[in-house]
Every structure is written in C-alpha cells, then in structure tokens.
Amino acid sequence: MIDFSVIIPARYASSRLPGKPLLMLAGQPMLAHVYQRACASEAKRVVIATDDERIAEVGVGLGAQVCMTSSTHASGTDRLQEVVSQLDWYADEIVVNVQGDEPQIPPKLINQVAHHLAAEPNAGMATLAEPIQDYATWVNPNAVKVALNAAGMALYFSRAPLPWVRDAPPNTQQSLPENFPFYRHLGLYAYRVHLLNQFVTWPPAPLEMAEQLEQLRALYQGVGIYVGITHQSPPAGIDTWDDYQRVKQALESTSA
Structure with a gap:
C-alpha cells in the first residue's frame, strides 16, 4: 500500500456543457459518482477543488473535503497546485488528478x-x-x-x-x-x-x-x-450533451 491523495477539479463554467458536475445521473449529481469512484480507490484522502459555491455545497453534502479555488485558472493543473499549496502538502506527496466529468472511472x-x-x-x-x-x-x-x-x-x-x-x-x-x-x-x-x-x-x-x-x-x-x-x-468522460445522455442511459440501465 502506498500513500497518495486524489484531487477532483470540478468547474461549473464549462464552455460546452455548463454546470456538468451537477447534472443528474441515476439519481445523483455527476460529481457524486466521481467522488464515490475515487473513494473506492486506495487513496488516503479525496479532495474536491472548485470555484463554485453550488458545487462546493454538493461536495460538503457528500461528506467530502472541499477546497475553494480561484476562478481564473487556465487549467486543471493550476487548480491542483492551488489545492496542494493551500493544504501545505509535502513535496513528495503523490497526487492523482481525477477529472470531475468522469463518473465511470475505474x-x-x-x-x-x-x-x-x-x-x-x-x-x-x-x-x-x-x-x-x-x-x-x-x-x-x-x-x-x-x-x-x-x-x-x-x-x-x-x-x-x-x-x-x-x-x-x-x-x-x-x-x-x-x-x-x-x-x-x-x-x-x-x-x-x-x-x-x-x-x-x-x-x-x-x-x-x-x-x-x-x-x-x-x-x-x-x-x-x-x-x-x-x-x-x-469509459469516455462527459464533454457534451450527447455524452451526458449516453452515460446517463448506461448508468440508469445498470442501476435498474
């Protein structure tokens, strides 16, 4: 067993599918599925990183540690770095970036x-x-x-x-x-x-x-x-409305 942490960057303002972390899939927000998959890994902790209070509220409701980050980051990597800086993680800590739009990640x-x-x-x-x-x-x-x-x-x-x-x-x-x-x-x-x-x-x-x-x-x-x-x-992540419909159908048929 090794020590590592997971950070889930989750933005509301996606250009192609705004608000996608909050879209419902099989009765839960997409973010919940991603968080549960990350928690099923060997990670010692899972942190949700967001710049939006609506996403933060869902994260807190899941019992997750939530880190509020800047809305001006150019990439998810910048958001990850702000989290590790805020939480003062040590230099050799291993961090896995799990995207907030991958609700089926193994x-x-x-x-x-x-x-x-x-x-x-x-x-x-x-x-x-x-x-x-x-x-x-x-x-x-x-x-x-x-x-x-x-x-x-x-x-x-x-x-x-x-x-x-x-x-x-x-x-x-x-x-x-x-x-x-x-x-x-x-x-x-x-x-x-x-x-x-x-x-x-x-x-x-x-x-x-x-x-x-x-x-x-x-x-x-x-x-x-x-x-x-x-x-x-x-499975592919969710970037578009068609992606969302495909994954929604897959998850709902699995949970039926």
Whole structure:
C-alpha cells in the first residue's frame, strides 16, 4: 500500500456543457459518482477543488473535503497546485488528478497510476496508455498517441499518427501497420507535489501550444513522465450533451 491523495477539479463554467458536475445521473449529481469512484480507490484522502459555491455545497453534502479555488485558472493543473499549496502538502506527496466529468472511472486505474509514480523515483509524473487496436483511432486527432522509450518513459505525445511507419505498404485497407506497438494516451495523471509547484511557473511550451497538449510542457522542461500500459479502457468522460445522455442511459440501465 502506498500513500497518495486524489484531487477532483470540478468547474461549473464549462464552455460546452455548463454546470456538468451537477447534472443528474441515476439519481445523483455527476460529481457524486466521481467522488464515490475515487473513494473506492486506495487513496488516503479525496479532495474536491472548485470555484463554485453550488458545487462546493454538493461536495460538503457528500461528506467530502472541499477546497475553494480561484476562478481564473487556465487549467486543471493550476487548480491542483492551488489545492496542494493551500493544504501545505509535502513535496513528495503523490497526487492523482481525477477529472470531475468522469463518473465511470475505474478505481483500479487510479491505483495503477499512483503505484507507477511511486515506483519511478526519476519520474515527476505518471500517466496511462492503452494499445491501439484499429486504424481509425490511430489517425484520429482527438485520440492522443504516445511513444515510449525502453524504460516506459514518454518520448512524445501527439495528435498525429505516432509513430509514422515509413516503410509500411500503402494503407488501402485502413489497417494498422503490423508488428508495432501503438499506444493511445489516457488522460489520467499522477504528480509529485514539487512537480506541480514547478509546473505552474513554466510558460506554455511551443510544442504544447501547437498540439494543445499540456503534458508537453513537462516534457519540454525535461520532466520524466512514466507511462503505464493498461488493458482496462476507461469509459469516455462527459464533454457534451450527447455524452451526458449516453452515460446517463448506461448508468440508469445498470442501476435498474
């Protein structure tokens, strides 16, 4: 057993789906499902971080520790750093960022990413990836790909097909090149507190701005990111009204 904490950043002012942490799913706010999943992990504590009193009220009603944060943060990483600063967590504390719009996240994945970081003292961060099984995912810019070194550390993340297999035959059948491991990045992160404190002082990196991938800021600064491979693909989070309806139907059919 290792010591780690979970922080759930939860904003009300989502541009695509305002108020989504409070949307009802199977009789409970979305935030309740996320919180319960996080509590089912091995985390020693779970903190909800928000800038909205309505979300805070729901969190308190769940019995959660709630941390009020600034409404001006550019990213969830900035919100995490404010929490660890407010609560004065020690530099080597491991923190897992569980997004407030992932009500079906498997607790095992939360444990896995935390354990990976604990086992890799040279890594400032850890994350997860899964094998890509189909050509459509490989070429989809919304599916982030990652290339790894021999030690399982990230070499690069990209929205482009990664790596590009130069000598593969023309892909008329839309099939993956054979005999090569392609990986899709899963956006679940574990950090050490001292890395969070550094991260927010760095300006956005050119690679980060080009790809719109925040983790490239860490790679640009020379931070090691360990990537654990999982074969348990988490259900997609909720970004749109259609996503909400899909997850609502799934959860209500499960609880019926």
